[in-house]
Amino acid sequence: xxxxxxxxxxxxxxxxxxxxxxxxxxxxxxxxxxxxxxxxxxxxxxxxxxxxxxxxxxxxxxxxxxxxxxxxxxxxxxxxxxxxxxxxxxxxxxxxxxx
Numbered sequence: 001x002x003x004x005x006x007x008x009x010x011x012x013x014x015x016x017x018x019x020x021x022x023x024x025x026x027x028x029x030x031x032x033x034x035x036x037x038x039x040x041x042x043x044x045x046x047x048x049x050x051x052x053x054x055x056x057x058x059x060x061x062x063x064x065x066x067x068x069x070x071x072x073x074x075x076x077x078x079x080x081x082x083x084x085x086x087x088x089x090x091x092x093x094x095x096x097x098x099x
Contacts, residue, residue: 054085062091068098 061082065075079095 058082058085058087061085061087065091066094072098 061078064070064078065082067075082091
């Protein structure tokens with residue numbers, strides 16, 4: 001009976017060790033997958049932030065360009081930046097019509 005207990009103890013110990021190693025490699029695999037997913041999510045968020053920053057800057061430039069209290073010569077650099085950043089539409093029409 002003693003031998004049976006020893007055999008069971010050794011068998012369970014080996015099984016536990018093998019299970020632990022398998023679990024380690026499985027968790028490492030899952031961590032790599034999660035890192036790839038998070039990197040893609042971070043990249044997409046950075047692109048959205050960049051697009052939002054551009055929209056905010058264009059809105060600011062548009063407000064400065066339309067403000068008639070500021071002399072036209074002072075607004076010229078803002079208009080140039082607005083054009084360089086891809087702005088178009090009614091702001092350009094306003095600029096060209098109001099000399």
